[in-house]
Amino acid sequence: MNKRKVRLEINGIQYEGEAEPRRLLSDFIREDLGLHGTHVGCEHGVCGACTIQWDGKAVRSCLALAVQANGARLRTVEGLAPNQDDLHPIQQAFTEMHALQCGFCTPGILMTAQALLRDNPQPSEAEIRDGLSGNLCRCTGYQNIVKAVLLAAEKLAQK
Amino acid sequence: MNYVGASIKRKEDDRLLRGSGRFVGDVKRPGMLHAAILRSSWPHGKLKRIDTEQARKCPGVVAIVTFADLGNVKPIPMRLAPRDDLIRALQKPLASDRVRYVGEPLAVVIAESRYQAEDALELIEVEIDELEAVVDARRAVEQGAPILHSAVPDNIAGHFVEKTGDVERALAGADIVLEEEFYIQRHSGVPLETRGLVAEYDEGQRLLTIWGATKVVHFNRAVLAGLLDMPPSQIRMIELENGGGYGIRGEFYPEDFLIPFIARSLRRPICWIEDRNEHLKSANHSREQWHKVRLGANKDGRIVAFDDVFLNVMGGYIRTHGSTVPTMTAAYLPGPYKWDNYRCDANCVLVNKTPAGTYRGPGRFGAAFVRERLMDMVAHKLGLDPGEVRLKNFIPTELMPYNTGTTAFGKPTIYDSADFHKQFHLALEKFNYYELQKQCEADRRAGRAIGIGFGCFVEKSGLGPWEYARVEIDRSGEVIVFTGAADLGQGIETVLSQVVADALPVDIERVRVVHGDTAQIPFGGGSYASRGTVVACNSAVVAAGEVRKKLLQLAAIALQADEKDLAIEKSCVMKKNTGASVSFSDLAKLADPATALPLGIKPGISGEGFFNPEHMVYPYGVHMALVEVDQETGFLTIHKYQIAYDIGRAINPMLVDGQLVGGMAQGLGGAMLEEFAYDGEGQLLSGSFMDYLLPSSMEVPPIDVVLTEDAPSPLNPLGVKGAGEGGTVGVGAALANAVCNALGGKVEIKRLPLTPERVREAVRAAQAAAGE
Numbered sequence: 052m053n054k055r056k057v058r059l060e061i062n063g064i065q066y067e068g069e070a071e072p073r074r075l076l077s078d079f080i081r082e083d084l085g086l087h088g089t090h091v092g093c094e095h096g097v098c099g100a101c102t103i104q105w106d107g108k109a110v111r112s113c114l115a116l117a118v119q120a121n122g123a124r125l126r127t128v129e130g131l132a133p134n135q136d137d138l139h140p141i142q143q144a145f146t147e148m149h150a151l152q153c154g155f156c157t158p159g160i161l162m163t164a165q166a167l168l169r170d171n172p173q174p175s176e177a178e179i180r181d182g183l184s185g186n187l188c189r190c191t192g193y194q195n196i197v198k199a200v201l202l203a204a205e206k207l208a209q210k
Numbered sequence: 211m212n213y214v215g216a217s218i219k220r221k222e223d224d225r226l227l228r229g230s231g232r233f234v235g236d237v238k239r240p241g242m243l244h245a246a247i248l249r250s251s252w253p254h255g256k257l258k259r260i261d262t263e264q265a266r267k268c269p270g271v272v273a274i275v276t277f278a279d280l281g282n283v284k285p286i287p288m289r290l291a292p293r294d295d296l297i298r299a300l301q302k303p304l305a306s307d308r309v310r311y312v313g314e315p316l317a318v319v320i321a322e323s324r325y326q327a328e329d330a331l332e333l334i335e336v337e338i339d340e341l342e343a344v345v346d347a348r349r350a351v352e353q354g355a356p357i358l359h360s361a362v363p364d365n366i367a368g369h370f371v372e373k374t375g376d377v378e379r380a381l382a383g384a385d386i387v388l389e390e391e392f393y394i395q396r397h398s399g400v401p402l403e404t405r406g407l408v409a410e411y412d413e414g415q416r417l418l419t420i421w422g423a424t425k426v427v428h429f430n431r432a433v434l435a436g437l438l439d440m441p442p443s444q445i446r447m448i449e450l451e452n453g454g455g456y457g458i459r460g461e462f463y464p465e466d467f468l469i470p471f472i473a474r475s476l477r478r479p480i481c482w483i484e485d486r487n488e489h490l491k492s493a494n495h496s497r498e499q500w501h502k503v504r505l506g507a508n509k510d511g512r513i514v515a516f517d518d519v520f521l522n523v524m525g526g527y528i529r530t531h532g533s534t535v536p537t538m539t540a541a542y543l544p545g546p547y548k549w550d551n552y553r554c555d556a557n558c559v560l561v562n563k564t565p566a567g568t569y570r571g572p573g574r575f576g577a578a579f580v581r582e583r584l585m586d587m588v589a590h591k592l593g594l595d596p597g598e599v600r601l602k603n604f605i606p607t608e609l610m611p612y613n614t615g616t617t618a619f620g621k622p623t624i625y626d627s628a629d630f631h632k633q634f635h636l637a638l639e640k641f642n643y644y645e646l647q648k649q650c651e652a653d654r655r656a657g658r659a660i661g662i663g664f665g666c667f668v669e670k671s672g673l674g675p676w677e678y679a680r681v682e683i684d685r686s687g688e689v690i691v692f693t694g695a696a697d698l699g700q701g702i703e704t705v706l707s708q709v710v711a712d713a714l715p716v717d718i719e720r721v722r723v724v725h726g727d728t729a730q731i732p733f734g735g736g737s738y739a740s741r742g743t744v745v746a747c748n749s750a751v752v753a754a755g756e757v758r759k760k761l762l763q764l765a766a767i768a769l770q771a772d773e774k775d776l777a778i779e780k781s782c783v784m785k786k787n788t789g790a791s792v793s794f795s796d797l798a799k800l801a802d803p804a805t806a807l808p809l810g811i812k813p814g815i816s817g818e819g820f821f822n823p824e825h826m827v828y829p830y831g832v833h834m835a836l837v838e839v840d841q842e843t844g845f846l847t848i849h850k851y852q853i854a855y856d857i858g859r860a861i862n863p864m865l866v867d868g869q870l871v872g873g874m875a876q877g878l879g880g881a882m883l884e885e886f887a888y889d890g891e892g893q894l895l896s897g898s899f900m901d902y903l904l905p906s907s908m909e910v911p912p913i914d915v916v917l918t919e920d921a922p923s924p925l926n927p928l929g930v931k932g933a934g935e936g937g938t939v940g941v942g943a944a945l946a947n948a949v950c951n952a953l954g955g956k957v958e959i960k961r962l963p964l965t966p967e968r969v970r971e972a973v974r975a976a977q978a979a980a981g982e
Contacts, residue, residue: 073325087236088229090453092402093486097899100402128229138227146223149868153699154226155233155403155453180907187899189402189454190699191868192875192937193907 059123061086062130070117077101079117080127088128088158092187099186102159103127109166128158131165140206141165141199150199152190160186164200173204213708213718214928217864220704221723222697231451234406234422239479242408243272245469246327247482248317248334249492250309253345253562253892254356255338257307260317265333270326274334275318275472277304284437286462288532289429290568291619296368298361299560301527303437303464303471309338310358310526311564312894313491315464320472320480343562343892347500347523350561358526358560367524368533368558372540374615375551380515384506386591388584393961394576394942396498396523397884399569399876400904403453404484405493407465409473416444420470423447424726425460425696426736431728433462434470442728445470449726455698456876457568457738458494461530487897494567495886496535498523499576506551507588511599513547518580519555525565533558535566538573538670541618545581545668546630546830547603552615562892568738570876571669571939578667579962582943583950586663590955595647596947597638600666604630611924618670625668625828627921628856634666637832637854640916646836646850654954659841659973660849661951665833665940671932672744672923676822678733679749681710681757683815685802687781687795689714689721691753694734695746696726700934701865702742708861709747709928713754714761716781716794733820740932743861748926749821756817764797767809827923829931831855833874833940837948841977844970846882846949853940854916858923858931866933867915873937875910881942882964883909956980 054069057079068083075094080086080103089112092100096114103112104126131139138146141164151157160183167174167182174182179200180193188196225231262274285300305314317334321327342356349355350365357363381387408421418440423430427447435442452459465482473480484492499520506515522536533556540554569575585603589596605612607629614623638644646662653660678694691710695702703723711718724730735745762773765783769776769790777784784791794815800806803813836850853870860866883903887895896902922929946959949969953976961968 071325081235086229087233090233090403091235092404092453093899095486095898095900098402098486098904128227132228138224142227145227146219149220149864151223151226152701152868152872153402153454154222154231154451155401155699157226158229161227183907185906187402187904187906189400189456189876189904190872192871192873192913193910194871194913195868197907 055118057117057121059120059125061125061127072116072118074117075113076115076117076120077112080112086127086129090155090158092155099163100156100159102162102186104162104166107166107169109163128161131161140210141203144199144203144206148195148199148202150191150195156186156188160188160196164203168204168207172208176201213711214861218704218708218718218862220701221707222701222703233403233451233453234408235483237408237421239408239410242479242481243320243322244324244327245480245482246319246324246331247315247465247488248319248331249488250305250312250314250316252309252338252340253312253343254341255309256341257305257309257338259337261335262317265319265330268326268330268333270322271319271330272322273320273472273476277306280304286464286467286530287433288528289426289462289530291532291534291537293368293533296528296532296558299359299367299528301464301529301565303467311562312892313564314526318468318472320476345561345563345888345890345892347521347559347561350559351521358562362560365560366557367528367560369556371553371555372616373553377515377517377551377553380551381504381506381517384514385509386507388505388587388591390503390584390587391960392501392580392583394497394499394579395962396495396886397880398494398496399456399458400902401454401456401459404486404489405459405465406483407469408479408481409470410479411474411477413477417446418444418470418474419446419448421448421450423460424449424452425455425698425738427696427726427728428694428734429736430462430466434467437467438471438474446729449696452698456570457572460696461494461567486899490897490902491564491894494529495525495564496566496569496572497576497880498566499539501580503580503584505584509592511588511592511594511602513549513588513603515551516549517553518543521557521559523566524558524560525563526560527565529565529567531567534568535572537618539577541616541623542574542668542670543577543581544614544616545578546605546666548605563888570873571935574667574669574939575877575880575942578665578939579942579946582665583946583960586947586950587958596664597643600664601631601634604634607631621825624825626825626923626925628828628830629920630830632920633830633854633856633918634832637834637852637916641834641852659839659952661837661948663835663837663944663947663951665943665947667936667940668828668830669740669932669936669939670826670828671740672823672827673739673741674745674823675735676820677735677745677749678820679746679753680816680818681750681753683757683794683798685795685798687720687793687798689716691721691723691750692731693723693725693746693750694731694736695742696737698737700742700869701862702737702746705743705861705865706746706750710750710754713751714758714778720781740934744827744926744930744932745821745823747861747930748928749819751927752819752821753817756819757815760815760817761794761797763811764800765792768792768797768800823925825925827858827925827931829855829857829936831936831940833944835944835948837945837952839949839952839969839973841973844966844973846964846969848911851911852914852916853937855936856918856921857933858921859919859929860917861930863917866917869933870915870937871913873935874913874941875905877938877941878910879905881945881962885963
């Protein structure tokens with residue numbers, strides 16, 4: 052199959068690559084661009100592990116084709132922390148609340164949570180549960196994730 | 211003691227939060243090829259021919275491997291609870307002349323990319339003579355049922371009986387006898403990360419390296435060495451991050467032979483990452499059991515006899531767990547109760563479904579459902595409070611340690627320490643049980659369907675035998691802990707750091723844990739059966755003790771003092787009377803061969819330790835649920851959920867809490883949502899996350915944990931017990947009991963999961979019973 056050129060911006064950095072039209076955006080990000088923080092858990096849009104942000108909206112990168120993202124501005128988990136020493140307030144809240152165990156779903160959940168808090172900086176617990184309902188976590192039972200998002204909202208409000 | 215007992219934040223988190231944790235799908239090797247596996251679409255049939263000619267012509271295809279290419283390959287052996295009778299139905303890595311479940315591997319395509327490998331899969335032609343499939347275990351054991359393995363003509367691959375006392379006599383003398391049947395549906399761990407492996411053969415070094423192994427890497431290395439006819443020392447297994455274990459990840463599957471085998475023969479690195487549909491039909495299923503129970507009780511609620519015949523539905527083959535699940539069902543069915551007359555007849559039944567293994571709380575999730583439902587049924591029958599019936603049957607504390615009379619893994623079941631009555635009373639009080647029950651009764655009179663259910667259990671943990679640890683101090687004073695345990699997301703790096711940081715002592719920031727690499731760690735038992743904290747931490751304490759001896763020996767020279775005049779402080783050794791001190795870092799430099807050898811001292815600061823427990827340790831707990839049933843739709847709302855759990859001693863209470871709450875979510879999936887459903891012909895109907903439903907943030911309720919340390923284990927120096935499975939095992943029991951209570955005790959649920967349809971049926975039955 053013929054490959055097409057794909058140019059896009061991820062976490063403020065310009066990337067360029069070639070992809071067959073059928074290539075999933077998740078595979079393009081992970082395999083071709085080497086950004087492994089985005090994980091793939093089901094490849095059919097249910098588990099949410101591959102969630103990234105596309106123009107600020109949380110989307111599943113396994114449900115998009117790389118060629119569709121030509122010209123897009125994306126954010127992935129690698130762009131969250133400000134530097135190698137510090138974590139983003141949402142990440143800090145996750146470690147303080149023990150909101151991760153195996154950590155496989157975590158990047159997708161962080162990206163969903165950040166988009167959620169941007170749209171709704173002071174969500175209720177019910178709104179957080181609703182907002183996270185498209186991200187499966189098999190380890191934590193969600194309780195501490197919900198607490199972490201509440202704490203993150205507080206931290207972000209103080210900033 | 212500074213760190214043990216404190217809710218220390220996890221060492222693992224930073225890398226995982228940044229997305230820089232390295233999972234197997236992130237491994238890239240030069241010249242790496244990709245594998246895709248052709249799997250049987252037929253539940254049962256004779257394999258006549260596999261034609262790969264067209265597929266080989268596909269772009270990028272490098273090789274296609276079928277059974278004929280494997281040579282004289284042996285079947286995959288059992289790891290746990292092996293039995294001679296089960297050997298008759300072991301699985302070979304690829305199907306040879308028969309297929310026995312949908313998902314059985316038939317061929318492996320190796321190509322330059324995964325996309326190309328999948329393209330080629332579609333062009334492989336398979337000719338199969340279909341045979342009648344048997345999917346219902348009750349049918350499989352009947353005369354005339356289709357036979358899966360000619361060596362097992364009755365489809366019962368294994369059979370054994372546990373018994374104590376005289377069940378028949380006790381049943382004959384009982385005031386009431388219940389005869390009931392129960393079913394626990396097929397479901398499993400389903401980690402968010404699918405399985406995967408990268409294997410590379412270094413021809414020059416004759417070294418085979420495998421990334422993505424986990425759980426029991428040393429054991430699996432030995433298995434692979436046997437199957438490949440290679441010395442174990444030429445195989446290196448490397449554990450990376452992994453996206454959830456729950457019993458199913460890290461067992462030796464057909465792919466764990468195929469990928470290394472092909473990498474060795476092609477001399478190219480090979481990557482195989484399972485897709486979700488593959489995972490659901492090929493990784494171990496679990497849980498499916500049919501129980502037929504006769505229970506005898508006296509009018510006061512005392513259980514005097516319990517007789518169970520159950521079918522443990524194995525699938526098309528016997529895999530590495532052997533008889534682990536039915537063994538634990540039979541051993542632990544009595545739970546916290548004193549049952550003097552008990553018999554359990556266990557049958558490992560072959561059917562045309564995916565082979566089964568363990569899943570978090572193996573044997574106990576189903577056992578708790580059966581046992582705890584029956585406790586409530588006794589209460590209903592006798593008009594007693596379900597809580598009172600339990601209190602009447604608990605094993606009294608003064609009988610600890612208590613031998614239940616059953617065995618597992620060749621050892622007697624001896625509860626090491628417990629106070630069931632105390633915990634139950636605490637659970638009632640914290641839940642506000644009597645008040646809430648009164649409220650529920652009033653609400654039910656007003657037409658609501660609301661009620662409370664219990665799920666009591668005893669967990670097993672700390673399964674032996676041994677575990678290994680080595681503690682080293684490098685020239686910078688950094689402490690490295692090498693452990694034979696594996697990391698499955700449970701936080702083993704954190705708890706080991708806590709234990710070693712206290713034992714030396716040293717600042718926890720200076721401790722680093724290395725696990726899951728057979729090149730760096732000579733021995734390892736692994737992480738399973740909630741053993742990690744118990745066996746790994748206790749072995750690390752021994753190793754740290756050896757390091758302390760070495761530190762004192764070196765410091766005596768450095769400070770020109772007698773060892774008895776020295777004290778080890780944080781990261782240094784001090785002379786008690788003068789306060790003169792020398793750092794771990796300086797002592798490590800002194801231990802350099804250049805300085806140590808002239809002094810006649812063995813170079814390096816390093817200590818090894820083993821912990822070899824004779825018996826398991828038994829945490830215990832009570833699940834309680836307050837549930838409301840929507841009588842129109844059968845929808846369940848969990849208003850309140852509580853887990854009381856005695857851990858013996860918590861090294862990190864935050865992580866214990868995390869295990870219990872997370873475990874509960876998995877139990878909830880098993881109780882309400884998850885099922886590997888098959889049609890009558892043996893086709894798997896739940897092959898995606900649209901059909902196999904995992905709990906989301908909307909289904910899992912807030913959970914209160916009542917963690918106690920009333921019964922530290924006398925069997926290990928730290929007094930710890932495991933935390934991995936107690937959150938899961940009581941959920942099916944508690945929720946089913948709560949639903950029955952909500953329906954006024956007029957209907958008895960005997961089947962999981964509690965789907966809206968099934969609950970709606972129960973509502974109708976309860977309404978009919980009330981009308982009569």
